[in-house]
Amino acid sequence: MIVGIVGCGAIANLITGFVRDGKVPVELGFFYDRDLERAENLASMVDGTAVLDVTDMLPHVDLVVEAASPEAVRELVPGILEAGRDVVVMSVGALMDPELRSLLEKKASENNAEIHVPSGAIVGLDGLKAASMGSIRSVKLVTRKPPRSLGISMDEKKVLYTGKASEAVKRFPLNINVAAALSLACGRDIDVEIIADPAVDRNVHEVTVKGDFGEFKTITENVRCSINPKTSVMAAYSAIRLLKSLSENMHIGT
Ligand SMILES: NC(=O)c1ccc[n+]([C@@H]2O[C@H](COP(=O)([O-])OP(=O)(O)OC[C@H]3O[C@@H](n4cnc5c(N)ncnc54)[C@H](O)[C@@H]3O)[C@@H](O)[C@H]2O)c1
Incomplete structure (x- = not known):
């Protein structure tokens, strides 16, 4: 190929x-x-x-x-x-x-x-796709990133965004591919929280999915690319x- x-x-x-x-x-x-x-x-x-x-x-x-x-x-x-x-x-x-x-x-x-x-940059899309064959009650993503990975600088933890993925994508277009992938995988506009946290040195994504299959939670702690710290390896x-x-x-x- x-x-x-x-x-x-x-x-x-x-x-x-x-x-x-x-x-x-x-x-x-x-x-x-x-x-x-x-x-x-x-x-x-x-x-x-x-x-x-x-x-x-x-x-x-x-x-x-x-x-x-x-x-x-x-x-x-x-x-x-x-x-x-x-x-x-x-x-x-x-x-x-x-x-x-x-x-x-x-x-x-x-x-x-x-x-x-x-x-x-996320694990668990396979499980989310499978779960969406049944009925899903909620999908929530909490993304925690070092401020410089979001292109800002600050000393204290701050919640930058709480809302739906569709709006998050417009406000953080280069940083929110994970929210988009999750939404597209399950066909719903998922709930998203984005936190700038100087205490973390990785891009951390926590996903909680609830539905008629039961419930799962994934945490992905990503090492960032040296060439572009906004992007996870x-x-x-x-x-x-x-x-x-x-x-x-x-x-x-x-
Ligand atoms: N799916 C995911 O989970 C995920 C994770 C990380 C990054 N991404 C996305 O993948 C893309 C690439 O990430 P990266 O870290 O390699 O980015 P990068 O900024 O390191 O590199 C992007 C390159 O593309 C070039 N470029 C940008 N727009 C262009 C255009 N219209 N025509 C020609 N060249 C263009 C730039 O000059 C640059 O060299 C970004 O959009 C990023 O948001 C997705």
Whole structure:
């Protein structure tokens, strides 16, 4: 499978390192970033090609990994699907926009392409999807992050947001992919609390789900990427694992 990457930052760096080390059996052939130097740097790690426009890679790839930004999902993913290429979307917050989501689903179905959304920086999406086959009473996410991971500085713990995921995504677009992934996995606008906490040095996500299946609680304490402290290493690992799974014939825990 030949893969192209859109967005050559923290997540793309980790993916490229794994592919270069032979840990994922895909060919990373093409790299695009609005900062060409970033694309060239990653391309040089795997003998790939940096392109000036995403359309330049489309004739040559089977799948494109979007690891850029919500705007890249809006601006670039429709064209990638129109070309019949599968897409992995990391900026899942963008998919909370129902109009964009249905446009992408339509383009995917018309062009026989698939949209994959990895579990990202959270554990337990498999259980939440299964639970949503029955009736779910509540899903609550409490996200606790070091202030600098939220792009702010403060000395005391502060609750920044309490409300629904759909609104949180608008107010913290680069930080709330987990809330979006949980909402999309269970088809409801989940309850979210975001806390800036100088006492933590990891991005911590606590999820509580209640329904007719019973109840579960997960806590994910994520180490942050050195290149971009807003992003958790686990998010990149989930994309890497997805690329590996797409090259396998048996799928466990999906
Ligand atoms: N699903 C999850 O759980 C999860 C977790 C962490 C990050 N993310 C999301 O994944 C995306 C990538 O994260 P990252 O930490 O690698 O980001 P990053 O900021 O380290 O890198 C993003 C790169 O994409 C480029 N870029 C941004 N918008 C672009 C556009 N429209 N066209 C071309 N290039 C563009 C930037 O120049 C940058 O090099 C972000 O949107 C982030 O919010 C998702």
